[in-house]
Each structure stands twice: as structure tokens, then as C-alpha cells.
Amino acid sequence: MSKHLARIAVTILFFFFGGISASWASRIPTIKEAFGVNDSAWGFVLLYISIGTLITLPIAGKIIDKLGSKNATLIFLLTYFVLLIGIGYWDVLWQLKLNLVMFGAISNITNISINTQAIKVSKQYKGQIIGSLHGTWSIGGFAASWLGAEMISSYVPPINHFIYYSSVGIFFSILLFKHLVPEDKTPQTDSPIKESKKGFQLPDKNLAMLGLLAFFAMVAEGMMTDWSSEYMKHVTLAPIQLVGYGLTAYMFAMASGRFISDFTVRRFGEQKTLLFCGIFLFIGLGASVLFPSVYSTIISFMIVGLGVSAVVPMCYNLAGHNKSMAPQQALTLVTSIGFIGFFLGPPVIGFIAQHSSLKTAFAIVALFGLAISVLSRFIVIESNSQTE
Incomplete structure (x- = not known):
């Protein structure tokens, strides 16, 4: 209980x-x-x-x-x-x-x-x-x-x-x-997690890969938060009363996708779920670029929401189950890499939009979806992440 x-x-x-x-x-x-x-x-x-x-x-x-x-x-x-x-x-x-x-x-x-x-x-x-x-x-x-x-x-x-x-x-x-769950006070001499060392510590490749996946997803999240309404207004030429519906559709789908992801992970595993997420992100942003009408873009943004929904939570979960670093240190690493994308993504999108177009920026971020799908094949799933 x-x-x-x-x-x-x-x-x-x-x-x-x-x-x-x-x-x-x-x-x-x-x-x-x-x-x-x-x-x-x-x-x-x-x-x-x-x-x-x-x-x-x-x-x-x-x-x-x-x-x-x-x-x-x-x-x-x-x-x-x-x-x-x-x-x-x-x-x-x-x-x-x-x-x-x-x-x-x-x-x-x-x-x-x-x-x-x-x-x-x-x-x-x-x-x-x-x-x-x-x-x-x-x-x-x-x-x-x-x-x-x-x-x-x-x-x-x-x-x-x-x-x-x-x-x-x-x-x-x-x-x-x-x-809340208290800290384990029992010394674990045979623990697979190495005792933290003072000073700088290079992460293993798997944690770095999880950070990169979080980076790609957070670029998309930051872009959708800051630029989806601009896309609706200036690219789809949506009437003012419909401008906000693109962001609303995206956020609703993202929230729903996070609940659904627990089922998909149990049913298909982490790698396939990440694969699906990347494909949805690619299809959603790609469709918004190819078919930039008001209602098709709202539907496209919903697909984007499903695509980005599970990536960051899954990266956090997999990082927390790693065996090379304590959970809070692994989370700090993955969060640090991911937040670089969240903070740098929107201004870079603005730079691309100013020198090319907002559609071009969205098309580039769509490729991040493919990157997530490809890189998901190289993620190592720790054995205890699916056990009780």
C-alpha cells in the first residue's frame, strides 16, 4: 500500500x-x-x-x-x-x-x-x-x-x-x-552504480544519447510553444479567433500522449515507442509544411503533440535506471543537454524564419523526428527498467 x-x-x-x-x-x-x-x-x-x-x-x-x-x-x-x-x-x-x-x-x-x-x-x-x-x-x-x-x-x-x-x-x-520515497540509507557495496567521484565525470554513451534525444524533442517543444501561433497567423493565415487553436491542439495531444505512452512502453517497449514518437513528429511537422491550411495544420499539430509527448519523460526514466551514475546526476546530465535545445531552439527558429521562412524552420525541425527514430535503435535499455 x-x-x-x-x-x-x-x-x-x-x-x-x-x-x-x-x-x-x-x-x-x-x-x-x-x-x-x-x-x-x-x-x-x-x-x-x-x-x-x-x-x-x-x-x-x-x-x-x-x-x-x-x-x-x-x-x-x-x-x-x-x-x-x-x-x-x-x-x-x-x-x-x-x-x-x-x-x-x-x-x-x-x-x-x-x-x-x-x-x-x-x-x-x-x-x-x-x-x-x-x-x-x-x-x-x-x-x-x-x-x-x-x-x-x-x-x-x-x-x-x-x-x-x-x-x-x-x-x-x-x-x-x-x-514520498525516502533515501536508501543502507550502504550498497555491491551496487552496480559507481560511487560518485569529485570533479568532472564524463557520461557514458547511452546517457549522452538520451540527452541528444531530449535535445531534439525539446527543440520541437520550444518551437511549438513559441512559434505555433505565429505559424497559424502568418503561414496558414488563420482568422484571429482560430489562431490559438493550433497550440491548444498540440498541448492537448501532448498531455494525452504522455498517458498513452505508459501503455505503449509496456506493450511495445521503449525503443519502438521512441521510434513511433519520431515518426509522428516528422509526419506532423512535415504535413504542416506541405498542407498549410488552417484545419489541416491544427490536425498536424496534434500529431506533433503525440510525437513529442513521450520522448522527454522516457529519457528521464531511462536515465534514472542507468547503472553508471546516480539517478539525480543522470537526470541533471540529460536535462542539461535537453534544455540547451529548449532555450536555443526558439531564437534559432526565429533567425531561420527571418532569413528564409517559418515553413523552412518547421521543415528542418521535422528532420529531428527522423533523428529520434534512427537514434532510438542505439539506446541500451537497462534490464531493471521493466522489472518490479
């Missing part, structure tokens, strides 16, 4: 974790207007979140290793909620920027610690369950976006909105903490 309570606890925490960033995103227009900055200046403000994330990428694994993933999940999730409140509190721009740096930094550490917990829980089950956990993260984002829309329509200030959401999240985080 304890493993089921741990799964329920981690699932609920994933829900609230996904809602934090969505709560902030839903109030961006309100906060931007309050500070009176133009679009160009606001783009640089948002960059501070990325700076915070990049700062903690090299050290997140060591911090979690020191605290333990159970304690780290609680500490940094609570801090994340407090920083969300801070975003709505400051009225001076440099204070907001500092808060956003910390927001990005804590978001990254929370991401790695909660995914380490997810892997610990998944090891108690036969087959993969991490896809459903990431699906719950997506549902949390949907719910928080809806709540944000309600708060906006009711003219609730961001600070009040964030206090309401964070208060509930903090309550459940503290309540569920005792059900």
Missing part, C-alpha cells in the same frame, strides 16, 4: 508543480502592462528565467544528492510557491528580474528532484508509469491556465491569485511529504 500512497503523493505534487509555471504564464499580460514595458524589453525580462535555470544546471544534481530527493522536493517546491507569490508582489522592475532568476533556478532544481522521486516510485512498479506523471503535470498546467483566466475575468490582482494558488499547493505539499 505504501508504494501506491507514494505514487498518489508524487502525482498530486506533479499536478501542482505544472500549475506554478502556468499560473505565472497566465498573468504575464497583466504584469507586463503593470510595468509598462514594450514587447522587446519584455522579451529580455523573460530571459532572466532562462538565466536562473542555466545557473543551476551544473549543480542541481549535487544539491539533491546532498539533501536527498525527498527533502529536496519539499524544500524547493515550497520555495517555488513562495517565488510565485513574489512575482506578483514586486513593483520595481529590477526586483522582478531578480525574482525571475531565482524562479528559473528553483524551477530547475525542483524539476530534477521531483523526477528523481518519480523514478524511485516507478522502480516499485512493473513497467513505466512516468508518462502518466508528466501527463498530470500537463493537466496541472491546463487547470492553472483556466484558473488564471477566471482570475483575470474577475479582476483579481496577480498577487492575490498567486497567494490563493500557492497556499493550496503548500498545504498539499506538506501533507503529502511523509508519503
Whole structure:
């Protein structure tokens, strides 16, 4: 029964974790207007979140290793909620920027610690369950976006909105903490995982390959998040009331695909699931380029959502089951490589779009789908990733 309570606890925490960033995103227009900055200046403000994330990428694994993933999940999730409140509190721009740096930094550490917990829980089950956990993260984002829309329509200030959401999240985080999986205190002299060495440590080829798969998927994720609406507006020439449906279709399919992926992994295995994901990504983006009408592109974006849905959760899961490095260190490595794609992808897409076209950029990223399918054949599946 304890493993089921741990799964329920981690699932609920994933829900609230996904809602934090969505709560902030839903109030961006309100906060931007309050500070009176133009679009160009606001783009640089948002960059501070990325700076915070990049700062903690090299050290997140060591911090979690020191605290333990159970304690780290609680500490940094609570801090994340407090920083969300801070975003709505400051009225001076440099204070907001500092808060956003910390927001990005804590978001990254929370991401790695909660995914380490997810892997610990998944090891108690036969087959993969991490896809459903990431699906719950997506549902949390949907719910928080809806709540944000309600708060906006009711003219609730961001600070009040964030206090309401964070208060509930903090309550459940503290309540569920005792059900998280504790660290194994028993020394494992015969453990296949080598004891961590101080200093720089080269990853094995399999972890590097997982990081590369995450990189390709996160380039596509970042592109869809930042450029799908632009594609709908300027390429498909969608009427204004339909512009947002491309992104909505993509996100709905991505959330659904994460739940479906647990079944496909059990039925077909990780390599075939990655193969299918890459093919869907290629077909979806390719179709949006070849048939750029409004409704065909919405359907194409749904296929893209299915394609990218399972790649990152599966890379995290496989990294956590590796035998050459502790889970939190492996996750840090894969996350670091993947986030390079997430952060660099959208501006590179913009550069290509400016010097060629947005269709060309989408066509190039479509090839990443083929790369995922091809490279999936070279991933080594650790024997305990499918055992109880």
C-alpha cells in the first residue's frame, strides 16, 4: 500500500508543480502592462528565467544528492510557491528580474528532484508509469491556465491569485511529504552504480544519447510553444479567433500522449515507442509544411503533440535506471543537454524564419523526428527498467 500512497503523493505534487509555471504564464499580460514595458524589453525580462535555470544546471544534481530527493522536493517546491507569490508582489522592475532568476533556478532544481522521486516510485512498479506523471503535470498546467483566466475575468490582482494558488499547493505539499520515497540509507557495496567521484565525470554513451534525444524533442517543444501561433497567423493565415487553436491542439495531444505512452512502453517497449514518437513528429511537422491550411495544420499539430509527448519523460526514466551514475546526476546530465535545445531552439527558429521562412524552420525541425527514430535503435535499455 505504501508504494501506491507514494505514487498518489508524487502525482498530486506533479499536478501542482505544472500549475506554478502556468499560473505565472497566465498573468504575464497583466504584469507586463503593470510595468509598462514594450514587447522587446519584455522579451529580455523573460530571459532572466532562462538565466536562473542555466545557473543551476551544473549543480542541481549535487544539491539533491546532498539533501536527498525527498527533502529536496519539499524544500524547493515550497520555495517555488513562495517565488510565485513574489512575482506578483514586486513593483520595481529590477526586483522582478531578480525574482525571475531565482524562479528559473528553483524551477530547475525542483524539476530534477521531483523526477528523481518519480523514478524511485516507478522502480516499485512493473513497467513505466512516468508518462502518466508528466501527463498530470500537463493537466496541472491546463487547470492553472483556466484558473488564471477566471482570475483575470474577475479582476483579481496577480498577487492575490498567486497567494490563493500557492497556499493550496503548500498545504498539499506538506501533507503529502511523509508519503514520498525516502533515501536508501543502507550502504550498497555491491551496487552496480559507481560511487560518485569529485570533479568532472564524463557520461557514458547511452546517457549522452538520451540527452541528444531530449535535445531534439525539446527543440520541437520550444518551437511549438513559441512559434505555433505565429505559424497559424502568418503561414496558414488563420482568422484571429482560430489562431490559438493550433497550440491548444498540440498541448492537448501532448498531455494525452504522455498517458498513452505508459501503455505503449509496456506493450511495445521503449525503443519502438521512441521510434513511433519520431515518426509522428516528422509526419506532423512535415504535413504542416506541405498542407498549410488552417484545419489541416491544427490536425498536424496534434500529431506533433503525440510525437513529442513521450520522448522527454522516457529519457528521464531511462536515465534514472542507468547503472553508471546516480539517478539525480543522470537526470541533471540529460536535462542539461535537453534544455540547451529548449532555450536555443526558439531564437534559432526565429533567425531561420527571418532569413528564409517559418515553413523552412518547421521543415528542418521535422528532420529531428527522423533523428529520434534512427537514434532510438542505439539506446541500451537497462534490464531493471521493466522489472518490479
